[in-house]
Amino acid sequence: MAAPESGDGNNGAARMVTLISSDNTRFEVEAAAASLSQTLQLTILDGGGGGGDGIPLPNVDSATLSKVLEYCIKHAPAAANGGAPNATAVDRAELERFDNEFVNIDQSVLYSLIMAAHNLEIEGLQSLVAKKVADMIKGKSPMEIRRTLGFPDPTPEEQAEMNAHMLEYGWAYE
Amino acid sequence: MDAACTLAPPARDTPQPVKQISLYHCASAVAAGGVRRSSMPPPELLEENYEEILLRFPPDDPACLFRAALACKRWCRLISSARFRRRFRECHRSPPLLGAIRCQGTGTRFWPASAAKELALRRRPRRLLRD
Numbered sequence: 001m002a003a004p005e006s007g008d009g010n011n012g013a014a015r016m017v018t019l020i021s022s023d024n025t026r027f028e029v030e031a032a033a034a035s036l037s038q039t040l041q042l043t044i045l046d047g048g049g050g051g052g053d054g055i056p057l058p059n060v061d062s063a064t065l066s067k068v069l070e071y072c073i074k075h076a077p078a079a080a081n082g083g084a085p086n087a088t089a090v091d092r093a094e095l096e097r098f099d100n101e102f103v104n105i106d107q108s109v110l111y112s113l114i115m116a117a118h119n120l121e122i123e124g125l126q127s128l129v130a131k132k133v134a135d136m137i138k139g140k141s142p143m144e145i146r147r148t149l150g151f152p153d154p155t156p157e158e159q160a161e162m163n164a165h166m167l168e169y170g171w172a173y174e
Numbered sequence: 175m176d177a178a179c180t181l182a183p184p185a186r187d188t189p190q191p192v193k194q195i196s197l198y199h200c201a202s203a204v205a206a207g208g209v210r211r212s213s214m215p216p217p218e219l220l221e222e223n224y225e226e227i228l229l230r231f232p233p234d235d236p237a238c239l240f241r242a243a244l245a246c247k248r249w250c251r252l253i254s255s256a257r258f259r260r261r262f263r264e265c266h267r268s269p270p271l272l273g274a275i276r277c278q279g280t281g282t283r284f285w286p287a288s289a290a291k292e293l294a295l296r297r298r299p300r301r302l303l304r305d
Contacts, residue, residue: 111219111223114223114226118223126226130226130227130229134227137242138231139238142242142245146245146246149245158246
């Protein structure tokens with residue numbers, strides 16, 4: 001069997017791979033974009049995901065996968081240039097603008113994205129989303145953090161512990 | 175290997191409609207998904223996901239980490255662990271400045287980092303606390 005080119009896109013049309021979300025939606029995307037995922041990269045290098053076969057992703061639903069792929073498609077050219085050392089300031093500013101808009105989304109979508117990025121080992125996406133969630137909670141008090149992230153209310157024991165801490169480290173609760 | 179990439183056979187043999195990805199398609203699909211999900215509670219994150227979030231706290235204001243550690247016991251254990259402290263240093267290249275101890279005539283007082291910045295401008299602290 002002739003081994004396909006490893007998705008560099010330098011032999012005419014770029015190689016495409018098919019990804020199948022948990023709700024059985026098939027997504028066809030360039031191998032170079034999907035290869036931003038470290039786990040998918042190994043499968044793609046082995047020739048998987050092409051033709052009629054797809055790569056099943058049982059932990060990622062279609063809405064999340066399409067968002068993940070939106071990020072991968074945008075960042076694939078820069079990643080192909082080895083971290084884009086030759087990228088112009090305009091390119092970098094454009095990517096930065098894209099990233100800022102990309103994470104301006106509902107909290108539940110952010111959570112789905114961070115889980116998908118962790119599962120698929122997409123370092124850049126994981127870092128981007130984690131930074132966004134960190135920014136959402138970094139200036140808040142412990143109780144505000146709990147409310148922001150949807151944690152259940154503290155038990156009476158936990159509340160008593162927090163009150164004791166508050167006496168000692170009041171500045172942390174300001 | 176991660177479960178997300180398990181090479182299980184497709185659930186159905188019948189061909190599924192293929193979506194050709196384009197930026198337009200992605201934007202519209204996510205917009206639809208966002209509307210659908212807006213009423214759903216956020217999914218439960220794993221410990222590793224929370225670790226990635228806490229690692230991105232600003233190193234120049236470790237009070238943020240302190241507050242986060244007080245938010246719940248799980249985070250307190252996570253932030254106190256040697257693994258987290260090592261990763262935090264690697265992530266930010268320098269150990270976080272926790273604060274300064276200022277010796278005064280009447281005794282000593284701990285100044286947290288954000289206040290210590292102002293203190294350092296006025297007086298030289300006797301000792302700095304690092305991680």
